[in-house]
Amino acid sequence: MPGETTRAPSHDTFEQILTEWRGGDYPGVSAALVDDDETVFASGVGDADQSGRAVTAATPHAVGSVAKPITATAVLTLVDRGQVALDDPVSAYVSWLADAPGEPITIHELLSHTSGMPHDDSATVMIQNTLGRGDPPSLDDWDAFESYLAATTDRRQLDDQFRYYNSGYAVLGRVIEQVTGESFPEYVQTALFDPLGMDNSSFEAATAATDDQVATPHAPSEEGLRPTPLPDTPVFCPPGGLVAPVTDLTTFLTAHASGGLPIATSLIRRAHEPVAASKQYAGGRKRTYGYGWFRRPFDGDTLVSHSGGTFASGGFVGFLEGRGLGVAVGCNAANGPSPTALGQELLCEATGRELVDVRPDRAVAAKARRVTGQYTAAHGVVSATVEWTGDRLVIEERHQFGSERLGFAPDSTTAGDHTWVHVDDDGERVTATFDCSGDSVTLDYAWRVFGRTGPVAETADGDADSTDETQPNDE
Numbered sequence: 001m002p003g004e005t006t007r008a009p010s011h012d013t014f015e016q017i018l019t020e021w022r023g024g025d026y027p028g029v030s031a032a033l034v035d036d037d038e039t040v041f042a043s044g045v046g047d048a049d050q051s052g053r054a055v056t057a058a059t060p061h062a063v064g065s066v067a068k069p070i071t072a073t074a075v076l077t078l079v080d081r082g083q084v085a086l087d088d089p090v091s092a093y094v095s096w097l098a099d100a101p102g103e104p105i106t107i108h109e110l111l112s113h114t115s116g117m118p119h120d121d122s123a124t125v126m127i128q129n130t131l132g133r134g135d136p137p138s139l140d141d142w143d144a145f146e147s148y149l150a151a152t153t154d155r156r157q158l159d160d161q162f163r164y165y166n167s168g169y170a171v172l173g174r175v176i177e178q179v180t181g182e183s184f185p186e187y188v189q190t191a192l193f194d195p196l197g198m199d200n201s202s203f204e205a206a207t208a209a210t211d212d213q214v215a216t217p218h219a220p221s222e223e224g225l226r227p228t229p230l231p232d233t234p235v236f237c238p239p240g241g242l243v244a245p246v247t248d249l250t251t252f253l254t255a256h257a258s259g260g261l262p263i264a265t266s267l268i269r270r271a272h273e274p275v276a277a278s279k280q281y282a283g284g285r286k287r288t289y290g291y292g293w294f295r296r297p298f299d300g301d302t303l304v305s306h307s308g309g310t311f312a313s314g315g316f317v318g319f320l321e322g323r324g325l326g327v328a329v330g331c332n333a334a335n336g337p338s339p340t341a342l343g344q345e346l347l348c349e350a351t352g353r354e355l356v357d358v359r360p361d362r363a364v365a366a367k368a369r370r371v372t373g374q375y376t377a378a379h380g381v382v383s384a385t386v387e388w389t390g391d392r393l394v395i396e397e398r399h400q401f402g403s404e405r406l407g408f409a410p411d412s413t414t415a416g417d418h419t420w421v422h423v424d425d426d427g428e429r430v431t432a433t434f435d436c437s438g439d440s441v442t443l444d445y446a447w448r449v450f451g452r453t454g455p456v457a458e459t460a461d462g463d464a465d466s467t468d469e470t471q472p473n474d475e
Contacts, residue, residue, distance in 0.1 A: 009349050009350060011041060011043075013349060014031075014033065014040075014041040014043070014346060014349065015041075015043055015045075017342070017345055017346060017349060018031050018043060018045050018342070018346075019045050021337060021341075021342045021345070022045050022046055022331075022336075023336065023337075025333065025335055025336025025337065026046060026331045026332065026333045026335075026336055027046050027047045027048070027049070027050075027055075027215075027216075027218055027225065027332050027333060028044060028045065028046030028047050028048050028054075028055030028059070028215055028331065028332050029044065029045060029046060029055065029329065029330065029331040029332075029342070030042075030043070030044035030045075030055055030056065030057050030059055030061060030215075030245065030246045030329070030330045030331075031043065031044075031057075031246055031327065031328065031329045031330075031342065031343075031346060032057055032246040032247055032249070032250045032327070032328050033250070033325065033326070033327050033346055033347075033350055034250040034253065034254055034324075034325070034326045034327075035324050035325050035350075036254075036258075036324040037254060037258075039247075039250070040325075040350065041346070042057035042246065042247055042250075043056070043057050044056040044057050044058075044059055048214070048215040048216060048332065049212075049215070049216040049227065050216070050227060053212070055215055055332075057245065057246055057247050058200065058245050058247055059213075059214070059215050059245055059330075060200055060201070060202075060208075060211075060213060060214045060215065060243045060244055060245045060248075060330075061214070061215045061243065061244070061245070061246075061313060061314075061315055061330025061331060061332060062205045062208045062214070062215075062217050062230055062241075062242070062243050062310060062312075062313040062315075062332075063242050063243070063244060063249070063308045063313065063314065063315025063316075063317075063330050064240045064242070064307075064308025064309045064310045064313065064314055064315060065166075065239065065240050065306060065307065065308035065309070066242055066244075066249065066306055066307070066308035066315045066316065066317050067169075067203070067237070067238065067239060067240050067241060067242035067308065068169055068239060068240075068292045068306055068308075069252070069256070069271075069292035069293055069306050069317065070188065070192065070242060070252065070292070071169050071172055071173060071188075071238045071239070071292065072111050072169075072172075072271060072291040072292025072293075073192060073256075073261060073263070073271065073292065074176055074184075074187065074188050074191055074192060075107065075111060075172055075175070075176065075291075076263050076267045076268075076270075076271060076291065077191045077192070077262065077263050078176065078179055078180070079107075079263075079267060080262075080263040080264050080267055083179050083180075084107060084175070084179060085107070086106070086107050086108040086111070086270075087106050087107070087108060088106060088107050089104030089105065089106055090104070090105050090106065090107060090110060090171060090175065091104055091105075093174075093175045093178045093179060094171065094174050094175060094178055095146075096146055096149050096150075096171055096174070097115075097117070097149060097153070097171065099150070099153055100115075100116075100117065100153040100155040101153070101155045101157075102116070102155060102157045103157075105117070105155075107172070107175070108275075109168075110165070110168035110169070110171055110172050111168075111172065111291040111292065112160075112162075112275035112276060112289055112290065112291060113162050113163055113164050113165050113168065113276070113278075113289055114160045114161065114162060114163070114275055114276050115155070115163070115165060115168055116155045116156045116157045116161070116163065117152075117153070117155050117163065117165050117167070117168065118152065118154055118155070118156065118163060118165075119163060119164055119165060119166070120148070120149075120152040120165075120166075120167050122139060122145075122148065122166050122167045122170065122235070122239075123166045123236070123239065123240060123310075124136075125137060125139055125148070126139050126231035126233060126235065126236050127230075127231060127310065127311050129231065130228075130229055130230065130231045130232070131219070131228070131311075139231075139233055139235050139236075140232075140233050141233065141234065141235070142174060142234060142235065144235075145167075145170060145235045148167075149167060149171075152167075160275060160276045161276060162275075162276040162277060162278040162289055164278070166239045166240070167239075169238045169239035170235050170236075170238050170239050172238055173234075173235075173237060173238025173239075174238075176238075183234070184203065184234065184237050184238055185202065185203040185204070185237060188203060189202070191262070192252075192261075192262070193248075195262045196251055196252060196255055196260075196261075196262075197251060198244065198248040198251055198252060199248070200213075200244065200245050200247075200248055201242070201243065201244035201245070201248045201249075202242075202243050202244075203237040203238075203241045203242055203243070204241070204243055205230040205231070205236065205237070205240070205241040205242065205243050205310075206229065206230055206231060206232035206233075206236075206241070207243075208229075208230055208243055208313070209227050209228060209229040209230070210229075214243055215313070215330065215331075215332035216332055217229075217230055217310065217312035217313040217332055217333070218312055218313075218332055218333040219311050219312040219333075219334075220333075220335050225333055225335070228311075228312040230310055230312065230313075240308065240310060242308075244330070245330070246315075246328040246329065246330050247328075249315070249317050249328035249330075250317075250326055250327075250328045252317070253317055253318070253319045253326035253327075253328065254319075254326060256268060256271075256272075256304075256319065257304075257319045257321070257324070257326060270290075270291065271290055271291040271292060271293060272290050272291075272293055272295070272304055272321065273290050274288030274289065274290055274295050275288070275289060275290055275291075276288065276289055277289075278294060281413060284412075285297050285413065292306065293305065293306060294306055295321075297358070298320060298347070298353075298358045299353050299357040299358045301320045301321060301322045301323060302320070302321040302322065303318050303319075303320060303321075303344070303347070303358070304318060304319055304320075304321050305317060305318025305319070305340075305343070306318070307338065307339055307340045307343075308339075309334050309338075309339075310334060311334055312332075312333060312334055313330075313331060313332050313333065313334060314330075314331050314333075314334045314338075314339045315328070315329055315330045315331065315339050316328070316329040316338075316339035316340050316342070316343040317329075317343075318343055318344075318347070320347065320351075323351075325347060325350060325351065327343045327346050327347050328343070329342050329343045329346075341359075344358060344359060363413040363415070364410050364413060365388065365390075366415070367410055367413075367415065367417075367418065368388035368393050368410075369388060370418070370434075370436055370441075371386055371393070371418060371434040371436065371441055371443070371452075372386050372387055372388050372393075372455070372456055373385075373386055373441070373452045373453070373454060373455050373456050374452065374453050374454040374455070374456055375443050375450035375451060375452050375453060376450060376451060376453050377448040377449065377450045377451075378448070378449070381399060381400075382397060382398070382399045382448060382450075383397075383398050383399075383450075384396060384397045384398065384443065384445070384450050385398075385456055386443070386456065387456055389407075392407040392408060392409060393407070393408040393409075393410075393420050393432075394406070394407050394408070395408060395432055395443075395445060397445070397446060406422045406430065407422060408420035408421060408422045408430075408432055409421055409422075411431075418433065418434035418435070418436055419431055419432070419433045419434075420432045420433075420434075431445075432444070432445040433445070440452060
């Protein structure tokens, strides 16, 4: 990975970030940073299990959808060998999805989540089965999975529109098995883990709760966090069954960023190229997806990454495309701040950037905090309260005869643009414009000009990426 960091924070600085991020939310967490082939930081804090066994950088974690870049790369090894083509219909290898409406679904479409197939909650069903909750259908084996897919083929073909589809990566895993004659875990071991020296990685998430080398996943219960098994089915492996230490994950990142994978560099570049927009932020910034990788702006650079979350563990991997820096995170619970946030904070510390510059949600929160407070219009007849809820700015206008409360989104993420927008039931844009240029703040809203007269208690900030982490195996 070419490039240099703009500053060299001490190991203690990274350790402090790791410790503060863990807080009281996780039994244990590990993180590692690499610059080119050099390990800048690798450590763990907390406990791997309830016996008090310490987490280290070498402790494997069940990292959920961090599996997807590895599964996508495994598919590309078959493409590199001429055994599979990206435009091949999936039905050439398995009969599944053959009855979905429209043109045959291709390998390319499953890799990029652009098949048009709807999110079918297969990961949630596997987790329900593991916990014994409800009465979900069985997904214990490939035959049961085939029946499950057949019942959810309500495909939408919308010109490469992104729809996160866990089941698509399970299908890709089965394609690998059909082509190679090996189980998915066996093939990935010989095709990727062994050549890269990822000696402590596997697709054995089901054993994480009992393996004394792995950080035990912990799920929330009425009594607090408790050790919890993960799904024991081959269906879970390709989309979310990866167990790996952060030191192995940074090895994988380095290979992707530097072209060191056992496949052609053109295919590596293809994996990183954007296919569809997965999110669009105010101001026009987009998060896109390639083959197993999300891409998002990072203050003049591009962060290529993927997060993962089961109901009881999680992780994050990412590297800056234009410089030699990668980060990996693993944690053994899923009830606190997102691993994505920790990974990005460590990258920011290493590069001298601020989170507000690289995360659109932080930019929005910063803009919102600038304008929250109590406001009064001329003569004090009408007042208003401006609050930030963590996902929107809420303005409540009050007078003697009643009140009106509306939620607003930013018109852009530009720091100096303080225009916020609400769209009403008729589709009309309602704007609220704040002037923060002087010593005081004014609000132009509902044909009135309000002046800020005092503060208002803030509610807890939301994390705009947290929904990616709490849904099983979703980025």
